[in-house]
Amino acid sequence: xxxFNNFFEExxxxxxxxxxxxxxxxxxxxxxxxxxxPGIEFDKNGECDFCKMHDKMEKIFPNxxxxxxxxxxxxxxxxxxxxxxxxxCIIGISGGRxxxxxxxxxxxxxxxxxxxxxxDDGFDNPVAVENMKKATNTLDVxxxxxxxxxxxxxxxxxxxxxxxxxxxxxxxxxxxxxxLYGVACKENVKYLLIGQSFRTEGVKPISWTFFDxxxxxxxxxxxx
Numbered sequence: 404x405x406x407f408n409n410f411f412e413e414x415x416x417x418x419x420x421x422x423x424x425x426x427x428x429x430x431x432x433x434x435x436x437x438x439x440x441p442g443i444e445f446d447k448n449g450e451c452d453f454c455k456m457h458d459k460m461e462k463i464f465p466n467x468x469x470x471x472x473x474x475x476x477x478x479x480x481x482x483x484x485x486x487x488x489x490x491x492c493i494i495g496i497s498g499g500r501x502x503x504x505x506x507x508x509x510x511x512x513x514x515x516x517x518x519x520x521x522x523d524d525g526f527d528n529p530v531a532v533e534n535m536k537k538a539t540n541t542l543d544v545x546x547x548x549x550x551x552x553x554x555x556x557x558x559x560x561x562x563x564x565x566x567x568x569x570x571x572x573x574x575x576x577x578x579x580x581x582x583l584y585g586v587a588c589k590e591n592v593k594y595l596l597i598g599q600s601f602r603t604e605g606v607k608p609i610s611w612t613f614f615d616x617x618x619x620x621x622x623x624x625x626x627x
Contacts, residue, residue, distance in 0.1 A: 441608045453606045460601050478513045481594045490518040492594040493587045495579065496538070496546075497521065498531025501598035503538050509596065510542045518590060519546045522582040524575045525553030549582040558627060559619070565626040569611070573622075576614045 416423045419441050430437040432449035444452045464470060485491045494509060494517045496502040509515040519539050539546040551574075559574035587595055 441610050443608070456606050457601065460606070464601075475513075478515065481515060484593060485516070488592070489516065490545075490590060490592050491515040492517050492596050493583055493590070493592050494519050494596045495521070495583050495598075496535055498528065498534040498538075499598075501600075503534060503598075505596060505598035506538055506542060506544065510544060517544055517596070518586065518592065519544050520583055520586045521546065521548045522575070522579045523548055523550045524556040524578055525551065526556070526575075547586055549578070549586070551578050559623060562623050562626040566622045568622070570614065570618075570622075573614050573619050577616060577619060 417426050417428055417439050418424075419426070419439055426438055428438050429445055429449065431443075431445065431451035431454060433454045434451065436443060436451050436453055438445075440451075440453075446452075446455075464473070481491045492509070492515060494502070494506055496506055496519045498521075506517065506519060509517045519535070521535060535546065538544075556574055556578075560571055563571045563573060583595055583597075587593075
């Protein structure tokens with residue numbers, strides 16, 4: 404049972420990763436993250452380390468002309484290393500906005516020769532499938548779709564529900580990574596592009612994004 408003094412100032416016990424701990428409640432003076440976030444730390448001004456991490460990444464990957472030059476330097480390296488190859492890079496696509504726009508940029512703006520790769524765990528949205536087909540056909544890009552066994556994918560999701568862990572999509576995440584790296588290895592492609600941004604998806608604790616094959620097998624062994 405949780406005992407609340409003043410929720411916005413202090414708690415006798417707070418929940419961190421599902422575990423009650425004795426810890427003073429604190430919320431970042433800059434963002435909405437608070438002491439219930441695992442691994443969070445605050446400086447003397449009350450600013451959290453995730454905000455500082457975001458600032459650090461902003462400097463490494465800036466927007467504007469400086470950021471564009473970093474991207475174009477990377478594009479030039481891809482083109483130079485793959486002059487005699489059929490593909491410059493592998494691009495993971497889902498049929499969503501981010502990956503579709505990345506595919507368009509690669510072909511139309513950067514003049515690359517990408518190979519589009521998609522992982523289907525049996526739960527694909529029909530609209531997303533149609534989007535992928537239209538995008539790759541319009542841009543004249545080859546598409547490779549890796550399909551897993553739907554029954555197995557469904558059972559893995561049920562396993563994680565039974566385990567009461569927050570990693571319901573673990574099997575799919577591992578399938579996506581395995582598909583992208585597997586096709587890259589098969590086609591001897593050295594570069595992999597993914598449409599994702601720390602600005603829009605945020606900086607999260609590692610414990611919220613961790614995935615590992617041994618973890619997947621262990622949950623399946625205990626609850627499957």
